[in-house]
Amino acid sequence: MTISKSIKRTDAREKIRGEAQYIGDMSFDNPLYLKTVRSTRPHAKILDIHLPDLPEGCFIIDKSHIPGKNRMRTVVSDHPILAEDEVLYIGQPILLVAGPSRELVYQISEKIRIDYEDLPAVFTLEESEKQNCVFTEYSFSKGEPDTAFAQAARIIEDEYRTGLQEHVYLEPQGMAAEVKDDTVFVYGSMQCPFYVEDALTEALGRPSDKIRVVQTTTGGAFGGKEEFPSLIACHTAIAALATHHPVFLIYDRDEDIICSTKRHPSIIRYKAGLDDNNRVTVLDIDLLYDAGAYCGLSPVVLQRGIFSATNVYNFHHLKVHGRNFRTHTVPSGAFRGFGAPQSIFGTEMLMHNIAVSLGLDPLEFKMKHILKQGDPSCTGGKIHDKVILPELVERALDLSDYRQKIQKKKKFAGVGISLFLHGCGFTGNGEQLIKGKIILRKSKDRVVLKISSVEMGQGADTVLRKIVAHTLDLPIEKVTCEIRDTGLVPDSGPTVASRTTMIVGGLLKTAADEMKSRWNEAEDFEISKVYHHPDFLTWDNDTFQGNAYPTYSWGVNVAEITIDPVTYDIHIEKVTGVYDVGRAIDERALRGQMEGGIAQGAGWATLEVMKSKEGKLVQHNLTDYKVPTSMDVPEITCDFIDNPYEFGPFGAKCAGELPMSGAPPAVVAAISNALGIPLKEIPVTPEMLMELERHED
Amino acid sequence: MKIEFILNGETQTIDVHPARRLLDILREDFHLTAVKEGCGEGECGACVVLMDGKAVNSCLIPAGYLEGKSILTPEGFKETPRGQILEEAFIEAGAVQCGFCTPGFIMAAESLLNENPNPTNAQIREGLSGNLCRCTGYQMIFKAVRLAIEKGEGLW
Ligand code: FES
Numbered sequence: 040m041t042i043s044k045s046i047k048r049t050d051a052r053e054k055i056r057g058e059a060q061y062i063g064d065m066s067f068d069n070p071l072y073l074k075t076v077r078s079t080r081p082h083a084k085i086l087d088i089h090l091p092d093l094p095e096g097c098f099i100i101d102k103s104h105i106p107g108k109n110r111m112r113t114v115v116s117d118h119p120i121l122a123e124d125e126v127l128y129i130g131q132p133i134l135l136v137a138g139p140s141r142e143l144v145y146q147i148s149e150k151i152r153i154d155y156e157d158l159p160a161v162f163t164l165e166e167s168e169k170q171n172c173v174f175t176e177y178s179f180s181k182g183e184p185d186t187a188f189a190q191a192a193r194i195i196e197d198e199y200r201t202g203l204q205e206h207v208y209l210e211p212q213g214m215a216a217e218v219k220d221d222t223v224f225v226y227g228s229m230q231c232p233f234y235v236e237d238a239l240t241e242a243l244g245r246p247s248d249k250i251r252v253v254q255t256t257t258g259g260a261f262g263g264k265e266e267f268p269s270l271i272a273c274h275t276a277i278a279a280l281a282t283h284h285p286v287f288l289i290y291d292r293d294e295d296i297i298c299s300t301k302r303h304p305s306i307i308r309y310k311a312g313l314d315d316n317n318r319v320t321v322l323d324i325d326l327l328y329d330a331g332a333y334c335g336l337s338p339v340v341l342q343r344g345i346f347s348a349t350n351v352y353n354f355h356h357l358k359v360h361g362r363n364f365r366t367h368t369v370p371s372g373a374f375r376g377f378g379a380p381q382s383i384f385g386t387e388m389l390m391h392n393i394a395v396s397l398g399l400d401p402l403e404f405k406m407k408h409i410l411k412q413g414d415p416s417c418t419g420g421k422i423h424d425k426v427i428l429p430e431l432v433e434r435a436l437d438l439s440d441y442r443q444k445i446q447k448k449k450k451f452a453g454v455g456i457s458l459f460l461h462g463c464g465f466t467g468n469g470e471q472l473i474k475g476k477i478i479l480r481k482s483k484d485r486v487v488l489k490i491s492s493v494e495m496g497q498g499a500d501t502v503l504r505k506i507v508a509h510t511l512d513l514p515i516e517k518v519t520c521e522i523r524d525t526g527l528v529p530d531s532g533p534t535v536a537s538r539t540t541m542i543v544g545g546l547l548k549t550a551a552d553e554m555k556s557r558w559n560e561a562e563d564f565e566i567s568k569v570y571h572h573p574d575f576l577t578w579d580n581d582t583f584q585g586n587a588y589p590t591y592s593w594g595v596n597v598a599e600i601t602i603d604p605v606t607y608d609i610h611i612e613k614v615t616g617v618y619d620v621g622r623a624i625d626e627r628a629l630r631g632q633m634e635g636g637i638a639q640g641a642g643w644a645t646l647e648v649m650k651s652k653e654g655k656l657v658q659h660n661l662t663d664y665k666v667p668t669s670m671d672v673p674e675i676t677c678d679f680i681d682n683p684y685e686f687g688p689f690g691a692k693c694a695g696e697l698p699m700s701g702a703p704p705a706v707v708a709a710i711s712n713a714l715g716i717p718l719k720e721i722p723v724t725p726e727m728l729m730e731l732e733r734h735e736d
Numbered sequence: 737m738k739i740e741f742i743l744n745g746e747t748q749t750i751d752v753h754p755a756r757r758l759l760d761i762l763r764e765d766f767h768l769t770a771v772k773e774g775c776g777e778g779e780c781g782a783c784v785v786l787m788d789g790k791a792v793n794s795c796l797i798p799a800g801y802l803e804g805k806s807i808l809t810p811e812g813f814k815e816t817p818r819g820q821i822l823e824e825a826f827i828e829a830g831a832v833q834c835g836f837c838t839p840g841f842i843m844a845a846e847s848l849l850n851e852n853p854n855p856t857n858a859q860i861r862e863g864l865s866g867n868l869c870r871c872t873g874y875q876m877i878f879k880a881v882r883l884a885i886e887k888g889e890g891l892w
């Protein structure tokens with residue numbers, strides 16, 4: 040049996056039957072419920088807080104209850120766990136109310152009055168740029184961009200924009216905490232148990248052996264449960280210590296949308312120089328990402344954004360400049376694709392629009408620029424592995440009948456194509472720094488995986504167990520995962536960056552191979568492995584030169600759309616995706632990732648309008664913020680071409696984030712094709728199209 | 737307020753505030769936690785139960801409305817022949833990822849097939865349009881429903 044042949048997901052049955060325990064399904068003896076009191080001002084000094092009389096058994100928790108440092112630990116630890124004297128965005132946590140029922144803590148929180156003195160605030164990227172409120176700034180270049188611009192036959196300048204996006208994991212954020220025998224236990228919905236543990240160590244000022252973080256069944260995450268859960272884990276742990284009760288903190292949808300992180304809105308400016316043969320010889324890219332009120336992990340989001348900005352293309356001369364800006368809005372954070380979908384959208388649409396404006400076929404134009412094996416990447420790292428992008432394109436054209444469709448174009452119907460990639464694993468030397476660890480334990484004829492990578496819906500449990508079971512020739516039931524409890528598993532790194540199958544799965548495969556050779560030993564034993572970065576990869580984090588990623592996964596999307604001639608409603612009829620993810624560990628699980636990613640990408644590109652006005656989100660519930668329903672999703676066809684990667688388990692590379700970058704430019708190219716107008720901004724809405732058509736007339 | 741209703745086939749009498757949501761009654765008072773709260777405002781369908789055979793969002797049903805009604809939750813449905821067919825179909829089709837939406841989809845599918853045992857693809861889409869899934873892109877859920885129709889020949 041080949042590894043790719045699909046098996047039944049190991050967690051499907053208990054989820055279908057409603058038996059899986061999400062955080063809201065847990066129970067404790069006499070728990071208290073927490074309600075967060077939040078800033079109603081985008082930028083203000085807190086002058087005074089007026090508390091009502093508290094009923095017995097209720098508590099107020101503020102910054103003075105924090106035993107350790109009042110900062111949530113992440114890449115840049117600048118977010119206070121509970122506000123100090125100043126608030127920087129609407130929704131920032133100030134106090135916690137604890138009490139025996141949800142209704143009661145809501146009532147108390149309604150009675151709390153806070154006096155503020157408003158301070159000047161910045162709401163948009165443009166304003167922030169004018170005032171130079173920069174958090175982080177990076178740049179790098181390749182070749183001789185200045186000379187190349189001087190020699191260019193034609194220069195084209197353009198600007199692209201992408202909007203806010205909310206994750207809408209179906210299970211809202213939630214945590215619970217209790218103190219048992221001087222150890223703080225925190226349970227909840229999360230991607231990264233050890234991120235949470237790190238944050239707690241600092242906030243509680245206690246050693247990690249007095250803290251246990253336990254992941255509960257996680258109802259979707261998409262990056263939204265990467266760093267944000269650390270904040271509410273601190274809230275619950277501080278409250279449990281202060282009140283001597285187990286505490287629950289579970290957000291309802293509105294609160295979740297108002298205060299949790301979002302995808303960074305972006306503005307991306309391009310200057311392209313073309314030669315006489317209409318080849319882009321030089322590109323200047325200037326990326327502006329809106330980080331919101333706190334910096335958090337925005338620096339690494341921006342890094343992936345800038346290293347993905349050349350997408351699948353080899354521009355010989357290049358200048359890339361990226362900045363994160365502060366605005367007084369809810370902080371931006373991790374979201375599937377991590378800064379790459381923004382820059383890939385910009386670059387794909389730039390290529391599309393240049394081709395159309397020169398009267399060229401967009402696909403042919405793009406194909407003239409694609410990377411090949413052996414080429415230097417944008418950061419000068421050699422592309423070591425075989426690039427099968429032309430095969431992916433051919434397959435996508437065949438499956439979608441693209442050529443035929445683009446020739447026989449009708450008004451109000453369009454077809455568009457996108458090419459894209461995703462850098463697998465952490466950016467730069469991240470994997471080397473993190474050094475993921477795993478343990479494989481044999482007890483009699485059973486094997487237990489001890490890892491901190493979580494199942495959050497993406498299928499990690501099934502895929503990782505399958506890698507081990509397949510290697511050892513065991514039925515999958517004999518191979519299980521230890522629960523993700525930081526007291527029981529080693530730190531195999533966070534469940535992010537599409538690194539789980541390739542990096543953690545790779546370690547498990549090596550351990551399983553070794554276990555196989557020792558299988559007949561009489562005693563039970565454990566094998567542990569620590570990640571080692573392949574030696575031929577180089578990276579200089581000061582100059583941004585070398586292999587920004589160990590390898591890449593690649594994809595091609597063809598989108599077919601129609602537009603209602605009266606309402607301008609956009610119907611995405613069909614999306615065809617063809618991918619190179621090395622090798623599929625489980626084809627159906629992989630297909631599930633691609634289909635979900637296409638829906639989420641298409642949603643971001645069209646339906647998912649989220650605006651903020653003076654720092655306040657206009658859409659803050661699921662009535663106003665539309666994510667794709669069963670009526671909106673297109674028919675989806677996916678296919679995969681094997682291109683095994685030497686250092687991945689069974690040849691697997693990365694997959695989960697890849698599809699997020701593909702659908703937006705394909706869909707928008709199709710809309711542009713339908714109406715014959717250039718498009719440079721998402722989400723594309725019917726109102727926007729009507730407005731543009733009016734201008735065209 | 738005293739209310740008598742049928743829950744998963746058994747008559748129950750409860751004494752609650754008439755505005756208390758059915759979702760809370762099920763999850764908190766009866767510890768039936770298969771229904772989930774994804775939005776609390778009737779938009780996501782994670783809380784779907786059947787009321788007299790029709791899918792309703794339990795987050796929108798106040799206790800006062802329950803008198804004399806018959807409520808079927810995923811717990812009451814899962815061991816029935818139709819429940820078993822849908823369970824197998826959802827597994828086989830790969831229709832489950834994070835699973836938070838899944839019990840709601842199962843109940844919505846039951847309601848759909850109850851009303852129309854032979855829906856077209858467009859009717860399947862329409863019948864499930866009150867339930868959100870952020871993980872799957874819905875394709876495998878559509879497939880699961882078609883599979884259940886095939887496997888459950890004559891059951892609906
Ligand atoms: S929780 Fe009832 S519809 Fe979302």
Ligand code: FES
Nearest residue numbers: 834837869870871
């Ligand atoms: S499986 Fe996660 S929302 Fe449907």
